[in-house]
Amino acid sequence: MPCLHFFFATSVLDFRQPEGLSSKARQLAARHLQLCHEARLREGEVRKMRASNEEWDFMGRTFLVWSLANMGLREPASKATYLEAMDQIIDETLRLENERGMYFFLMPYAKLRPFVVQPVHSLFLDGEIAMMLASRRLLEEKPEYKAPLSARVESITERFMHSPKMLLESYPDECWTFDHAVALGAIRLADYLDGTDHSGLFHDWLSMAKERLIHRESGLLMSNFTLELTPLNGPEGSSIWMVAHCLQLLDEEFARDQYQRARKELGRTTLGFSYAREWPVSWVGPADIDSGPIIPVFNISAGSSGMAFIGAAAFHDNQFLSSLAATLDFAAFPNRMGNRLKYCASNQAGDAALLYAATLGPLWQKVKFRAPL
Amino acid sequence: MKTRLATLWHAEFFSATDFLRHAIFIIAFYTVAQLAGLREFTSFLSGTMGSVNLGWEISGLFGIGYILVYLAFVVLVPILILAAGILTLWRKLLSPNDKV
Numbered sequence: 001m002p003c004l005h006f007f008f009a010t011s012v013l014d015f016r017q018p019e020g021l022s023s024k025a026r027q028l029a030a031r032h033l034q035l036c037h038e039a040r041l042r043e044g045e046v047r048k049m050r051a052s053n054e055e056w057d058f059m060g061r062t063f064l065v066w067s068l069a070n071m072g073l074r075e076p077a078s079k080a081t082y083l084e085a086m087d088q089i090i091d092e093t094l095r096l097e098n099e100r101g102m103y104f105f106l107m108p109y110a111k112l113r114p115f116v117v118q119p120v121h122s123l124f125l126d127g128e129i130a131m132m133l134a135s136r137r138l139l140e141e142k143p144e145y146k147a148p149l150s151a152r153v154e155s156i157t158e159r160f161m162h163s164p165k166m167l168l169e170s171y172p173d174e175c176w177t178f179d180h181a182v183a184l185g186a187i188r189l190a191d192y193l194d195g196t197d198h199s200g201l202f203h204d205w206l207s208m209a210k211e212r213l214i215h216r217e218s219g220l221l222m223s224n225f226t227l228e229l230t231p232l233n234g235p236e237g238s239s240i241w242m243v244a245h246c247l248q249l250l251d252e253e254f255a256r257d258q259y260q261r262a263r264k265e266l267g268r269t270t271l272g273f274s275y276a277r278e279w280p281v282s283w284v285g286p287a288d289i290d291s292g293p294i295i296p297v298f299n300i301s302a303g304s305s306g307m308a309f310i311g312a313a314a315f316h317d318n319q320f321l322s323s324l325a326a327t328l329d330f331a332a333f334p335n336r337m338g339n340r341l342k343y344c345a346s347n348q349a350g351d352a353a354l355l356y357a358a359t360l361g362p363l364w365q366k367v368k369f370r371a372p373l
Numbered sequence: 374m375k376t377r378l379a380t381l382w383h384a385e386f387f388s389a390t391d392f393l394r395h396a397i398f399i400i401a402f403y404t405v406a407q408l409a410g411l412r413e414f415t416s417f418l419s420g421t422m423g424s425v426n427l428g429w430e431i432s433g434l435f436g437i438g439y440i441l442v443y444l445a446f447v448v449l450v451p452i453l454i455l456a457a458g459i460l461t462l463w464r465k466l467l468s469p470n471d472k473v
Contacts, residue, residue: 001448004447004448007447047425048416048421048422048423048424048425049421051421051422051425052420052421052422053420056421289420292418292419292420293417293418293420302418302419302420303419303420306419330447331418332418333412333415333443335412335413344412344413344414344415344416345415345416345418345419346416346419346421347416347419347421350419
């Protein structure tokens with residue numbers, strides 16, 4: 001048994017390359033591009049995801065667009081292909097939001113009670129759509145997306161200005177740290193693109209978060225709150241890895257601290273296979289739609305383990321990343337069809353998040369180091 | 374061929390042939406599960422239904438079934454084959470007919 005992981009261990013470079021694209025990234029991307037081109041296949045995948053969680057339909061789109069932006073920066077020769085797919089996804093997402101309303105991408109409980117703040121907005125949608133638009137424009141400027149991005153950013157910043165606790169709803173009286181980190185990251189990208197400056201907002205929100213959103217025992221950011229700052233859930237793995245990655249755009253030191261704490265509190269390695277827990281030992285929480293079913297004894301959460309790839313890739317934790325990749329090949333049931341790859345234990349949104357982990361880097365680098373457009 | 378199959382089928386419990394027989398059964402089960410496309414149903418691990426038409430119960434059942442057969446294939450088959458090899462070698466070395 002202790003030797004089993006040797007059969008699945010590969011170089012971290014198979015999953016993620018410092019430059020260019022790894023073989024896994026290429027194969028995962030090929031599968032996603034196939035889904036972009038084959039409507040019937042895509043509908044089947046979306047139908048399966050929406051039967052459990054409407055959010056996955058949305059996040060499958062956003063993670064894919066962010067991945068394609070990074071891929072375009074990594075591999076300029078294929079930029080045109082990636083831009084075409086990005087535009088297709090963005091336009092369809094905006095159309096669906098416009099035609100069916102924001103509830104189309106939210107879980108049904110969003111309708112069970114009214115949002116506290118009116119008019120109704122979900123930071124989950126606004127932040128991720130803003131990040132999609134900004135990512136697209138960072139890869140190559142598209143004038144048609146300038147106004148929609150500015151409108152999202154202005155709407156978010158205005159709501160922050162009127163929020164006494166600096167928290168915005170994603171669901172009725174439910175504010176998610178994940179969505180705040182993504183939204184603030186998107187505003188940072190917009191600042192880079194349009195020459196605006198929201199550093200005051202970032203400073204104020206980070207000060208509030210460090211003071212009010214931290215779980216005392218683990219030092220990790222908790223995952224969701226009411227508008228009055230009452231914690232709803234503690235630090236969760238399916239949020240914190242991405243939160244730490246987005247914080248890299250705002251406060252590198254705080255981001256690294258959160259990653260290292262998450263690694264210690266949630267990251268585990270057994271017999272050479274790494275995975276992540278949904279909750280730290282100091283917090284008892286249930287399995288939910290974000291965590292996926294939690295495998296007893298080891299407390300393995302598919303949701304947290306998948307998102308841990310993003311954390312490990314963002315903070316260049318190659319040992320953890322390589323061991324996570326071994327677990328992926330052992331327990332996520334890869335299915336290779338020619339040059340295409342999908343993980344059967346995952347879904348399109350999960351595979352898009354993995355693709356993002358395999359490609360992330362260039363977008364953040366461009367903004368942080370202000371490389372010329 | 375028939376004789377070989379019969380030997381395999383009637384192998385003595387806990388013998389090298391017995392280990393090999395179990396390994397072959399597991400490989401056969403795994404191959405059938407794989408060809409039947411049951412791997413797709415492991416999506417229940419991420420909370421995703423394997424097939425909307427079949428529903429949660431059947432999809433989950435297929436998924437769990439596949440995982441059990443897969444784990445047997447990747448964990449037990451190598452152990453059984455190694456055990457069969459070691460046992461054969463051990464018996465040969467200890468056999469009184471063999472010159473040492």
